[in-house]
Each structure stands twice: as C-alpha cells, then as structure tokens.
Amino acid sequence: MLEFLDSPRVLHGIYILGSLTLFFIGLYGLLAKRHLLKALIGIAVMELSVYLLFIALATSPGETAPILADGLIDFTGMADPIPQALTLTAIVIGMAVLALGVSLAIQYHRLTGNSDMRAMTELKDS
Amino acid sequence: MAFQLTPVWFIALPLLVAFAAPLWVRLGLLMSMLFATPLVLFGLAVSLFPAVGDAPLLETIVIAPPLGIHLHLDSASLLMVALFNLAGVLFASFLWLGDTEPHLRGRGPFVLILLLITGCTGLVLTGDLFNLYVFLEIAGVSAYALSALRRDKTALEAGLKYLIIGSVAAIFILLAIVLLYLETGQLNLAALARDFGDIPAAMQGLIGLLLLVGLGVKAELFPFNVWVPDIYRGSDPAVTSLFSGILVKAFLFVLFHLVFLLLADPAVARAWLMALGALTMLVAELVALRQQDMRRMLAYSSLGQVGLITLALGFASEATTAGALFHMVNHTLVKMLLFFVAALMLRRFLSLRLADLRGVGHAMPVATALFVLGSLAVLGLPPLSGFVSKLCILKGFAEAQAFWPIALILLAALIEAGYYFRWIKVFYDSDPAAPQCRSDDGPAYLPLVLIAGLLLLLGVAPFLIEDWFVQAARALLGRGTILESVLGVQS
Incomplete structure (x- = not known):
C-alpha cells in the first residue's frame, strides 16, 4: 500500500519539503525571537536542515552504506560516501561555532544581565 | 627526503x-x-x-x-x-x-x-x-x-x-x-x-x-x-x-x-556586481560623513573602498582588475595604518569620539601626522600609492569607454575628502585643555612608519610591482588556463 513511497521522486520530494520547512522554522526563530539563545538555536536548526537535505537527496531508497564487508565486494548499489563525509565535517564545525556562540552569550549575560538581542545597542552611534 | x-x-x-x-x-x-x-x-x-x-x-x-x-x-x-x-x-x-x-x-x-x-x-x-x-x-x-x-x-x-x-x-x-x-x-x-x-x-x-x-x-x-x-x-x-x-x-x-x-562569460553578472559595488561605495561614503566615532568612520570608509574594488573587479577587464588588485594592497596598508593610529589614540585618550579628540595633533604629533598621510593615501593624492591604483582603475574604465563609474569614483573621493578633512581639522584645533605631555611609546611607531614608507614607495615607484598585478589580473580572469592546468587538456 505504501510502495509509492519507495520511488525516489516521492521520497526526495518529501525530504525537500521537510528540510525546507525546517529551514524556514530556523529562519523564523532567528528573525522573530529576541532571546540570544533562541537565535542561536534558530541558526542550529537552519544548519541541520541543510545537512538533512544533502544526505537525503544524495541517497536513493535501497542503497546500502559504502563499506566493503560481509560478502559485499563490489561498489554497486551503494550510497555516495562523499555527502556523508562532508556532512560529518560540517556537523563538527557547526557544533564548534554553536559552542563558541553559547559561551559568548553566557559571558554577556553574566556581565550585563541581559539576554535580549534588541537591547544590544551599546555599539550604536548616539 | x-x-x-x-x-x-x-x-x-x-x-x-x-x-x-x-x-x-x-x-x-x-x-x-x-x-x-x-x-x-x-x-x-x-x-x-x-x-x-x-x-x-x-x-x-x-x-x-x-x-x-x-x-x-x-x-x-x-x-x-x-x-x-x-x-x-x-x-x-x-x-x-x-x-x-x-x-x-x-x-x-x-x-x-x-x-x-x-x-x-x-x-x-x-x-x-x-x-x-x-x-x-x-x-x-x-x-x-x-x-x-x-x-x-x-x-x-x-x-x-x-x-x-x-x-x-x-x-x-x-x-x-x-x-x-x-x-x-x-x-x-x-x-x-x-x-x-x-x-x-x-x-x-x-x-x-x-x-x-x-x-x-x-x-x-x-x-x-x-x-x-x-x-x-x-x-x-x-x-x-x-x-x-x-x-x-x-x-x-x-x-x-x-x-x-x-x-x-562574466558579462552576465557584470551589471549586478558593478551596481552592488557602486551602491556600497556611495552609501558607505555618505553615511561616513556624519559618524561621531573614529572606528565607525573608518569602518564606513573601509566599506567605501570595498565598494570601489568591487566596482572595478566587476567590470572584469584586464586593466581595471589589475588596478583593483593594486587597490586591495593599498587599502590593506592604509587601513592598517589608520587603525593602528586609532589604537594608539584610544590608549592615550580612552575614547575615539570626535569631541574627545579635539587638539590631539598637539599631544600626539607623530600619530596625527601619520593619520593625515593615511587619509591622503585613501583619497588618492599624487605622491602616495592610492593615486596610482585609482589612476589604474580610472584608466581601465576610460579605455573601455565606460564613463559613469569614473564619475562615481571621483564623486566618492570628493565625499571622502569631506569627512577625512573634518576629522583632521578637529585634530589640529587648538584647545588649551589638551594634554601637552610627550608620548613615550616610540617603538610602537616603527610599524606605522614602515607602512607609511611602503605607501610612499609604491606611489613613487609603482613599476616595481606593477607587472605582478597585471599578471595576477590575467591569472584571475584566465578561466581557460585554470581549467587546463587542473584537468589536463580541455577546451
């Protein structure tokens, strides 16, 4: 009954819709929320949606992990390993940036008692 | 090995x-x-x-x-x-x-x-x-x-x-x-x-x-x-x-x-990039006119120069590209000089607001003189390198019969002169309240003087490295050469 989900077109369409929705949720969080940590979470969600899009569209249903073992001796029917390697790298980078951002936000909050992005006006020219 | x-x-x-x-x-x-x-x-x-x-x-x-x-x-x-x-x-x-x-x-x-x-x-x-x-x-x-x-x-x-x-x-x-x-x-x-x-x-x-x-x-x-x-x-x-x-x-x-x-064919993006560059340049220079803090003024001035470089690179002819690369080098040197001066002034006066820097030229004569030299280089006055690189860009546009960028670049230089001279005038204002003590951070001026020397050298003798810029422009625009060198024989 649900075989139609196995066709790459339908599956990829669903993934595209899902990751775009995630992307815009993240963008909304970044633009509409005033709390510093919420803005950082928005950025993280946007990043995740890009990873999801990349992994999902680079793989078709029925492909296995690109590892030669257990009788698999040929590179047929395997997923493209490059997107997965790249996504792993990107996740590590994104994680580091997020950690730096959160630590700066915590220090800023300790120093000023403020976590509202719109109250960050120290740098404006009066 | x-x-x-x-x-x-x-x-x-x-x-x-x-x-x-x-x-x-x-x-x-x-x-x-x-x-x-x-x-x-x-x-x-x-x-x-x-x-x-x-x-x-x-x-x-x-x-x-x-x-x-x-x-x-x-x-x-x-x-x-x-x-x-x-x-x-x-x-x-x-x-x-x-x-x-x-x-x-x-x-x-x-x-x-x-x-x-x-x-x-x-x-x-x-x-x-x-x-x-x-x-x-x-x-x-x-x-x-x-x-x-x-x-x-x-x-x-x-x-x-x-x-x-x-x-x-x-x-x-x-x-x-x-x-x-x-x-x-x-x-x-x-x-x-x-x-x-x-x-x-x-x-x-x-x-x-x-x-x-x-x-x-x-x-x-x-x-x-x-x-x-x-x-x-x-x-x-x-x-x-x-x-x-x-x-x-x-x-x-x-x-x-x-x-x-x-x-x-870079001409597809030419109009867009040149428009972006021109807008960046004009908006930044206009906003810089009314800044009250030296760092913000220098930031807008930097944006103006970035716009100029974008305008020249976007045109994608060999002459303007070489000029733009030359201007990149100049702008790096000039902005380092100006920001170093700002750092020294901030250390002495604890503020970089226009009102607080009145009469700074009497308290820090060397730093202020270097600031004047740097701003003249940004404006592109003859003995300094900014003149040569701007001239290269303008000549490139003139050869290609494109005259609106020339008018815009000259207009931007005029506005630049307006705000740099506003700051210089305040620096040399006589103010009895200004501290008269001599500064003792002599060695700190060494890199600044070195940059000033480089600016003068490049302005007087641009032929020393001019070939390099032309070669670099050719390499940057030479799409076929890059494809060939990386992928082997390609069309």
Whole structure:
C-alpha cells in the first residue's frame, strides 16, 4: 500500500519539503525571537536542515552504506560516501561555532544581565 | 627526503606554529614566533613569484584532481598570500613593539591570529569547494573570537553579533555548495566550472543568489553590510585592522574567483556586481560623513573602498582588475595604518569620539601626522600609492569607454575628502585643555612608519610591482588556463 513511497521522486520530494520547512522554522526563530539563545538555536536548526537535505537527496531508497564487508565486494548499489563525509565535517564545525556562540552569550549575560538581542545597542552611534 | 617549498606550507606552517603555542609560552618566544612565521611565509611567497609566473603551481593531496583535494597557486592567489603575510608581519610587530594591552599578547590571541591568517590563505589557495567552506569557518571562528577578545560589554556584543551574522552567511554558502554537488556531483572548482553551464538556468540562478548573499555578507557588500560598523566599533582597533586588511580581501577574492571561474562569460553578472559595488561605495561614503566615532568612520570608509574594488573587479577587464588588485594592497596598508593610529589614540585618550579628540595633533604629533598621510593615501593624492591604483582603475574604465563609474569614483573621493578633512581639522584645533605631555611609546611607531614608507614607495615607484598585478589580473580572469592546468587538456 505504501510502495509509492519507495520511488525516489516521492521520497526526495518529501525530504525537500521537510528540510525546507525546517529551514524556514530556523529562519523564523532567528528573525522573530529576541532571546540570544533562541537565535542561536534558530541558526542550529537552519544548519541541520541543510545537512538533512544533502544526505537525503544524495541517497536513493535501497542503497546500502559504502563499506566493503560481509560478502559485499563490489561498489554497486551503494550510497555516495562523499555527502556523508562532508556532512560529518560540517556537523563538527557547526557544533564548534554553536559552542563558541553559547559561551559568548553566557559571558554577556553574566556581565550585563541581559539576554535580549534588541537591547544590544551599546555599539550604536548616539 | 628533499625539503620542498610547496604551497601547502602557507597553510601548514602557521597551523603547526599555532598548535605548538604552549611550547612558545614556555620558551618565552610567543611574540617572536608571531612575528617570524608570517615573515618567513612572506619571504617564501616572494621567492615563489618567478616560478608561478610561468605556470601555476598545483599541490595535489593524495589523489589527482578532480577526485582529490588540491591547492592552486597562481599569480593572483600568490599576490593575496603575500599580502596577508605582510599584513601579519606588520600586525605582529605592532603588538610586539607597541606594548599593547595584555589581552592581545597572550596565548589565545596568538593562536587566533595565526588561525585567521591560515584561514584566509586557505580561502584563496584551495581548489576545492568544500575545503573553501572549512577554511571559511576557520577564518570566521577566529574572527568571532578575536572581536570578543576584550571580554567587556562592547567586545562581547560585537563578537555575538559577528558570530550570528557570520554563521547565517556560512549556512547560505553551505546550501549553495550542497546544491552544486547535487547538480553536478563535483566539488573541484575547475570541474565545477566545466559543468556549471549544464545546470538548469533556474538552479544556476538560485545557486548564484545563495552564493551572492553568503559571500556578500562576508565581503561586506551593500545591502548585507549594516552589521560591519558595529563590529568594527566594538572590537579592538588593532584587531579591526586585520578584519579590514585581511579578512574582507580574502572574501572579495573568493567571490570574484568564483564569478570568473563558474561563469563562462562574466558579462552576465557584470551589471549586478558593478551596481552592488557602486551602491556600497556611495552609501558607505555618505553615511561616513556624519559618524561621531573614529572606528565607525573608518569602518564606513573601509566599506567605501570595498565598494570601489568591487566596482572595478566587476567590470572584469584586464586593466581595471589589475588596478583593483593594486587597490586591495593599498587599502590593506592604509587601513592598517589608520587603525593602528586609532589604537594608539584610544590608549592615550580612552575614547575615539570626535569631541574627545579635539587638539590631539598637539599631544600626539607623530600619530596625527601619520593619520593625515593615511587619509591622503585613501583619497588618492599624487605622491602616495592610492593615486596610482585609482589612476589604474580610472584608466581601465576610460579605455573601455565606460564613463559613469569614473564619475562615481571621483564623486566618492570628493565625499571622502569631506569627512577625512573634518576629522583632521578637529585634530589640529587648538584647545588649551589638551594634554601637552610627550608620548613615550616610540617603538610602537616603527610599524606605522614602515607602512607609511611602503605607501610612499609604491606611489613613487609603482613599476616595481606593477607587472605582478597585471599578471595576477590575467591569472584571475584566465578561466581557460585554470581549467587546463587542473584537468589536463580541455577546451
């Protein structure tokens, strides 16, 4: 009954819709929320949606992990390993940036008692 | 094993030196290593110049392109690498000799400064799109951390704002890279350049737009640059000189490298890029007129120059491109000089507001004289190098019969004169309340005087390195040569 989900077109369409929705949720969080940590979470969600899009569209249903073992001796029917390697790298980078951002936000909050992005006006020219 | 001078040293050496930081602390060599590393690499870059003029150097890592990762060193990227390392030398000597604030002299800033230089060098050297993203984040993260280095309210605010806007820009660039890979199955820049024409037009437009937004934020183009003056205002002036001198130049180079490489005919994007450049220039110069803080004024002035460079590079003729590369070098030197002066003034007066700097010319005669020299170089007055590079750009436009950019550039220079002379007039105002004591930070002026000397030298004798710029422009515009050198025989 649900075989139609196995066709790459339908599956990829669903993934595209899902990751775009995630992307815009993240963008909304970044633009509409005033709390510093919420803005950082928005950025993280946007990043995740890009990873999801990349992994999902680079793989078709029925492909296995690109590892030669257990009788698999040929590179047929395997997923493209490059997107997965790249996504792993990107996740590590994104994680580091997020950690730096959160630590700066915590220090800023300790120093000023403020976590509202719109109250960050120290740098404006009066 | 023979020791070979290959391009990978430009990235490997600063990384190794940065990670060995605890060792340098123990040996008491921290500042000398920060000074020596870029100096060695600058020497290496200059010594590689004749070899690169014949054919670009390719450094292949593990497998040959298009499958493997490779570094691509041609005249244009070598010019940028030499510029970044020269800026690194000047910055390190300013920190070393200038007895600067302790938060700029420890182990943390040492690592971050070297990583920033590594990231920017990697950005211009890499021949692979995903490595571009990695280097972009290396440069980005070190820049965020550097701008928050002072750990007070303004510095943390600047660091947070920079981090948020920079990460969003990086996401746009990552999305563009993902779409490019899904469409072509390639990450190598030359292979992408070959296959880019086969992507459907709508997808080409989307990828181009994402790249333009992402790199536009990073390279501080209008309308994506509203955040820049805030960051420049909150960071240390010395650190800001690195942002304006190195980081922006690296991203401008990447933007135009991608434009010239991916588009078979750069004329498609010419109107858009030139319009962006002209808008950036005019808006920034107009807003700079009414700034009350020196760092914000210098930030807007920097944006104006970035706009000018974009305008000249966007036109994509050989003469304007060479002029724009020359202007990049000039602008790096000038902005480092001006921000160093700002750092010295901030240390003496604890404020950089126009009203607080009245009569500074009597208290700090040397610094103010250097500021005047720097502003004359920005304006492009004859004995200084700014004149030569602006003349190159204007001549390039005139040869191609394009006259509206010339009018705009001259108008922008006029506005620039307006606000620089406003500040200079205040500096030389006689004010009985101004402190008359002599300054005692003599050695701190050494790098500043060196920059001033370089500006004069390049202004009087541009023929010393003019060939290099023409060669670099040819390399930057020579799409066929790049494809051929990377992929073997191609059309």
